[in-house]
Amino acid sequence: MGCLEADGYVPEWKESGRCRIFACVREHGALFCGVCREFPCEKVTELLHWKKDPVGELSQLAEQYRQI
Helix, strand or coil: CHHHHHCCCHHHHHCCCCCHHHHHHHHCCCCCHHHHHCCCCHHHHHHCCCCHHHHHHHHHHHHHHHHC
16 A cells, blocks of 8 residues: 555555655645656655665655656
């Protein structure tokens, strides 16, 4: 289950509550970070420091979303 389905409560953030990127996206009125008008921003790489290529991964998700 991803951020959208879990309302930002995903395993990666279970120790600290809701995904901070998800909360930021909601503040910007976007569906998810890959389609935010400010994507990619510094917060993505800063907050997802454990991912090898967060911008690339989120860009792929955004592309999949646009094809639906």
